[in-house]
Amino acid sequence: MTSKNKTAREYYDQEAPDYKKMYEPRYEKYPANLIRLKLIIKRLKQNKSRKILDTGCGTAIPMIKLLKQGFDVNGFDYSKQMVEFGKSELISAKYSSKRIFQADLEKNKTLPTKKFDAILSLGVFPHIKNEKIALRNIRNCLNKNGKTFIEFRNELFATFSMNKYSADFYLNELIDIQEIPTKVKNELINFYSKKLSIKRPTKQKNGRISYNEILAKFRNPLTIEDELFKPEKMKIDKIHFYHYHAMPPNFQSKYPKLFIKLSKKLEKSDSWKGYFLSSAFVVESSKI
Ligand SMILES: C[S@@+](CC[C@H](N)C(=O)[O-])C[C@H]1O[C@@H](n2cnc3c(N)ncnc32)[C@H](O)[C@@H]1O
Incomplete structure (x- = not known):
């Protein structure tokens, strides 16, 4: 494992106890994770996906929200702490703790051999060292007509x-x-x-x-298909933009309420403004 990878894993071990806060509707920052999950649930229903794999699932909060909607969900994370908290979250929500396990998206030997209708990877790719290998591993776990939902930070x-x-x-x-x-x-x-x-x-x-040596990776939504997806025999079906910013980030700390109110109004996953105003996007893709 490289030291950079180790830092990300250690960081997530440390974040595990408080991670679920981000999914609370009254999260004082910006409910970006909740907005992201809602748009994915909508697409999973439209695509009639049933069996879901959540890669880098954190403390299983998105998994539990999906299980409650009737999806059959399993997930893994490389952080031991995330998996431990995830197990107890699953048990509290009356689901089997076996639904979560420890694995590394970049190491195919640790991954499931079963196939899934949809594979999620939320907040994970910015930390991935070799995105092509991670995408290849995701593709290997995907059913013929399966869909991936992979989140990236928007470089634009x-x-x-x-x-x-x-x-x-x-x-x-x-x-x-x-x-x-x-x-x-x-x-x-x-x-x-x-x-x-x-x-x-x-x-x-x-x-x-x-400017920052441990900067997490950004990706350009205009070039990502040619750079990452096509070489791995995947095509992009849709790019879903989220986490809009109605004003530049500096204004968020100055006028937090106004900032959040106006930004929430902009949350349209298919708006052209997303290319510039959203700090992240989810790529929905399928096998070529
Ligand atoms: C930003 S958190 C997001 C957690 C969850 N997906 C969510 O959206 O709530 C990213 C997660 O990805 C995990 N992760 C990062 N790289 C990974 C890898 N190579 N394999 C498995 N998990 C990984 C981290 O441990 C962390 O829990």
Whole structure:
């Protein structure tokens, strides 16, 4: 296991006791996880999926919500703590604790051999080291007409957020920084740092500017099919945007109530605005 992977696993071990808060309707931040789950449940019903596998299922809160809706759900997580809390949540909700087990999405030998109608992976891929292997493993567990619901953090949100992620996006993704002489490169970095009122980045690796070494991965919804899904013989059926931001994130702490009220109104999973205003999206895909 790499140290980066270990950090994510340790982080989730530590988060396990409080994880279910995020699913409470009165969650004081933003009920993004609840919005995400509702849109997935709607699609699972429309697709008439029955047997579900939840990969990286955390403390089984989404699993229990799905079980209560009549779906046949099993799930796994690589964090021992998440699985332990998940087992007791399942027991309290009067479901078998055997529905949850410990496994690693990147290690196919730990995964189920059965096939499922739908496979969820929510909040997991940003931490995955080799997304192609993880997707291949998901595909292997999928029925012929099965669907996947995989969540990613939206890279294009950086064009709206106007913070350090925007500088990272402009300097690393839009501009070909390696082609630019050092003097001009420094001017460009200063230009964005000043415009966005952020500190000048301190680290530069292989010509790339990184603001945060343990940044979880972002994905571009415009390129993800060609980059990740098609090479693994999957096609995208739909991209569902969620966690909208009515204003740039800075305004959230300044005007929290207004921010949440206006953002909730924007939650339309198929709006073009999602490409820019939503910080995450769920990819619904199937086998080619
Ligand atoms: C953000 S949490 C989301 C939990 C749950 N899916 C939810 O939406 O409530 C991400 C979860 O993925 C798990 N995870 C990350 N990488 C994993 C991997 N390679 N295999 C299995 N679980 C993983 C973490 O331990 C953590 O519980």
